[in-house]
Amino acid sequence: MSAAHRLARRVLSVALAGSRSPWGAAVVAELDQVTGTWAVLRWTAGGLRVAWRERRGVRLTTAAALVAAVALATFTVRPIPSGAMAPTLGIGDHALVDRLTFRLTGIDRGDVIVLRAPTGTGDWFTTVDRVIGVGGDTISCTGGRVHRNGTPLEEPYTHGTTTDCSPVTVPAGTFYVLGDNRDSARDSRHYGPQPAANVDGRVIL
């Protein structure tokens, strides 16, 4: 048996390891008939193609597992950590959070986001808040209502509670967030606009 035959056998046995279909073995069995290095290489290349086709089921399973893993990493269900968004989202409610696609599509005004925010004592806490202003917006409060760039916002989700805040211009690359529960939420009124790097996800449901 030539060196080409030995190499071909080794390559194909690796390609066919664990295969349960007979076709790869059928191609290997014919190798004894093939003479000439070039012909052996050609026959082996065809055997690899057969091995690839045989593993279609395995490939589909692998692809499905990859898609599932990415989906699981992207979309997570997490409990609401505080009453800052009550009554829209109460403590212990479960929210579906998208942790990936917002990084591609960006975050806009009105999005509800999961945010890591400083407590003010050197620690961090995770909060869920609504984006009120993006970079360049001016936020102010008059008569208990939030104004963005001088226009009062319609905010049915606050259910009539009043909002007090200090006027601020949101720096580029940061978000000004408020909890829907304006009476108790700790939000940008306390810790200021937060950089996009502190955003962990966007609440979808």
Next chain:
Amino acid sequence: MPRLPHTSPQTLHVFEALLAAPDAWRYGYDLSRETGLASGSLYPILMRLAEGALLETRWEPAEQPGRPPRHLYRLTPTGAELARARLARAAAVSSPTPAVPPTAAVVTPSAAVVRLRPQAAS
């Protein structure tokens, strides 16, 4: 309309080779030699035919110890019927008027030149 299966020129070559001796069990290597198909083309065709129960397969016990058993192929009755139908269809498509003998269609090169350039002759 979906393409009719088992009509590729390569598959037709395999049909021809298998129909040459419809009752004989054939080796893959011999089929590859007769059809001129590389193993990477031949075996996927055999796999498709076997999936459709058009081809039956069996393992031939090794002649000598230490040699791997070889895989053998033969058309099933359904497969042979389909193979003949596909080859007949291909023949009908390539020569739509089978009543005319093929030699009548041959045009000599000089005749073609004359017909393409009628002014040149005058």
